[in-house]
Amino acid sequence: xxxxxxxxxxxxxxxxxxxxxxxxxxxxxxxxxxxxxxxxxxxxxxxxxxxxxxxxxxxxxxxxxxxxxxxxxxxxxxxxxxxxxxxxxxxxxxxxxxxxxxxxxxxxxxxxxxxxxxxxxxxxxxxxxxxxxxxxxxxxxxxxxxxxxxxxxxxxxxxxxxxxxxxxxxxxxxxxxxxxxxxxxxxxxxxxxxxxxxxxxxxxxxxxxxxxxxxxxxxxxxxxxxxxxxxxxxxxxxxxxxxxxxxxxxxxxxx
Ligand SMILES: [Zn+2]
Ligand SMILES: [Zn+2]
Numbered sequence: 001x002x003x004x005x006x007x008x009x010x011x012x013x014x015x016x017x018x019x020x021x022x023x024x025x026x027x028x029x030x031x032x033x034x035x036x037x038x039x040x041x042x043x044x045x046x047x048x049x050x051x052x053x054x055x056x057x058x059x060x061x062x063x064x065x066x067x068x069x070x071x072x073x074x075x076x077x078x079x080x081x082x083x084x085x086x087x088x089x090x091x092x093x094x095x096x097x098x099x100x101x102x103x104x105x106x107x108x109x110x111x112x113x114x115x116x117x118x119x120x121x122x123x124x125x126x127x128x129x130x131x132x133x134x135x136x137x138x139x140x141x142x143x144x145x146x147x148x149x150x151x152x153x154x155x156x157x158x159x160x161x162x163x164x165x166x167x168x169x170x171x172x173x174x175x176x177x178x179x180x181x182x183x184x185x186x187x188x189x190x191x192x193x194x195x196x197x198x199x200x201x202x203x204x205x206x207x208x209x210x211x212x213x214x215x216x217x218x219x220x221x222x223x224x225x226x227x228x229x230x231x232x233x234x235x236x237x238x239x240x241x242x243x244x245x246x247x248x249x250x251x252x253x254x255x
Contacts, residue, residue: 007034018057035061051081052158053142054088063099076114084141137163152177152255161197167210182221201233218247
């Protein structure tokens with residue numbers, strides 16, 4: 001399995017793309033602005049989109065992706081998400097006002113957009129990979145994902161605050177190789193981070209006390225204004241033995 005980082009920033013601006021990961025050639029985890037760097041031939045290959053939650057930085061390119069490939073595909077794009085997330089998309093995005101309802105285009109029986117509900121604990125088995133929805137804790141309903149190739153797993157936290165069920169799920173993964181986890185805000189923004197249910201370095205380092213595996217930890221979703229400060233705070237004498245590094249757009253994780 002090859003997981004390519006298309007975007008992993010908590011904002012936009014030169015060089016920054018919001019959250020999206022491409023698994024092999026045909027599956028996206030979230031559909032933030034990083035998707036916009038893919039060429040048309042790559043966009044047409046996307047068969048599945050797994051969404052962590054409905055926030056704009058994670059779905060921004062989904063409507064534009066569908067519009068771009070409409071007419072060039074003979075099978076649907078399946079969007080996997082919780083019922084709550086799907087309802088937000090239906091009500092607020094694909095409502096014929098913000099964007100056309102691609103779940104009825106060209107008609108309901110042959111629609112380009114197909115929704116597939118998955119809730120925490122569910123798994124989707126696809127060729128070469130099993131994807132499991134794990135608990136997360138955010139201001140809106142959200143999940144994390146485990147991508148399991150059979151020999152190794154990568155966990156992507158999505159947007160989350162500290163969440164004991166998340167750590168319990170992660171600790172139960174025997175073949176865990178890499179944990180991609182967010183740290184959106186620097187320590188001086190802790191009030192905002194708590195209110196918006198994101199991690200700060202201090203709170204992530206404390207939460208890592210619950211992690212029982214020695215795994216590679218990659219940090220994502222850093223707010224551009226404080227990205228250097230966030231990494232400095234994470235890498236200071238942090239009292240943990242984990243290998244922590246920053247995720248970058250363009251990185252490829254094989255597992
Ligand atoms: Zn969010
Ligand atoms: Zn986000």
